[in-house]
Amino acid sequence: MDQAMEVVLVGHSAGGLSLTDAIHKYGEKIHVAVYVAANMLKYGFSTDQDRKDGEPDLSEYGDVSELIYGLGADQPPTSVIIKPQFQRMLMYNTSPIEAKSVRPRPVQIFILSQGAGHENRAH
Structure with a gap:
């Protein structure tokens, strides 16, 4: 991917956990992140407990x-x-x-x- 390019990420349901991880790892490459009926973490970062809570x-x-x-x-x-x-x-x-x-x-x-x-x- 071109260094100047940014992406739009969309997460649904438990995919919100992956979305949050991606935001923290690759924030400079993300133009916008959209949570569609997705898990949003209370403190904005993912912990082992957040992952456990996000999985039924x-x-x-x-x-x-x-x-x-x-x-x-x-x-x-x-x-x-x-x-x-x-x-x-x-x-x-x-x-x-x-x-x-x-x-x-x-x-x-x-x-x-x-x-x-x-x-x-x-x-």
């Missing part, structure tokens, strides 16, 4: 989530997903009826054009 305890339901190791198995997990067979029980009950009727489906990945300071990335 689902242990009473057993093994319901899967960690994703986007940087390799030897690195910390980069994301987590609720296993499909548990999504209805754990998540849909908090959604309006209209949202429950929407079926999850694949979304096309948008490839940014090369040049003009953009990098090709798929997330």
Whole structure:
């Protein structure tokens, strides 16, 4: 990324914790950070307790989530997903009826054009 470029970060739900970490690590590269129904930390910095508080305890339901190791198995997990067979029980009950009727489906990945300071990335 060009040294003069800045980014806009958006965090949702527990993603607010990652957003806060990024702000503290790369603040000079961030133009604006947007928290959309996201966890905001009381003191503006992330502690181990903040991370623990930001993750719901689902242990009473057993093994319901899967960690994703986007940087390799030897690195910390980069994301987590609720296993499909548990999504209805754990998540849909908090959604309006209209949202429950929407079926999850694949979304096309948008490839940014090369040049003009953009990098090709798929997330």
